Amino acid sequence: MDIEAPPPSEEPTAHVVFGTNQVQPIDLVAERYHQGLAPLIIATGGVNRHTGIVEGRWFHELLSLRGVPDQAIRVEDRSSDTEQNVEFSLAFIREALSSGLAITAVSKWYHRRTLHALKTRVPEIGAFYGLSWEPVYAGRLVTRAEWPRIPDGERRVVREWDEVRRRVADGSLQPVQKLNGVWS
Template sequence: MNFVDIEAPPPQDEPTAHFLFGTNQTQPAEIAAQQYHKGLAPLIIASGGVNRHTGIVEAHMFRELLIERGVPDSVIRCEDQAANTWQNVEFSFPYLQEALESGLRVTAVSKWFHRRTLHCLATAVPDIGPFYAMSWDPIYAGRVVGRTDWLDVPDGKRRVLREWEEVPRRVSEGSFRDVTLVGGAWQS
């Protein structure tokens, strides 16, 4: 399942814009706050509309968590309408352009197996250039879905296999640009 693993963190001395893909889980905000306090996340893009399971607005939850962790509001951009991965990128396009125009590369922050995030970024933002990804292990039905035990968690198995099947199909049909890991960064 190496194909679906998105992990490709930025170099320890390279600040990047951190793009948080929508979820009702808090790990993306934790990662971005830690990176901000190291001086590595001068711009954080929080994306996500109303979560279909909990009713929370994901981007607003991220903003609150980031501010609670000492990240200034001026660093945070919020896109709060997206209902899916593609819309996370599409609706955040102005913020992604802001990052690129300011000379920052982008770091996607998403579930470790959410390969679609990479392809959506490369497809919707064709001038993104090399970009990075930091990942986390999600929790479904009270169980952590990690790289070694995803097969043992029904929700994890279903989600990982979906990425493994859907992404190559969409690349093949042309609705996604292909991305590969080259020199520690994702590139299309």
């Protein structure tokens, strides 16, 4: 389930930050921007059903507070799910690809739908990368090692695995595989 497939340390890529109400991906991407590794950041997410925040706009605000300039940020703020994150960001993703940047998905470590949605909605994506972070649910960090012992973590990881397998099998999501450290 782990999406981690980091780009080479010297390769700048466009970072697609998938919507969430947690701040960890913004800290990760802002740091990478300041290292020269994320020259284009695509912040995605509409209204969060739990908090009411508009994730894409909130990400933009947080990135700005961390010194990332507006010209490096694109915002998608209408989506309500992972596939819409990609669908409503297509112009930005294609902008990145046409400028020669590979794509890096930034999401929870187990959120495989991000990878499949990119491959399904952007068939010309070629090889792409994944950077992940560990979310907090019910006050507990859902790590790669501890998730089976955390009821909310186990529920989320198993649900994601089942959803991805079912959707790849029915053809509504394209399969992806990691070869030589990249997704394709």
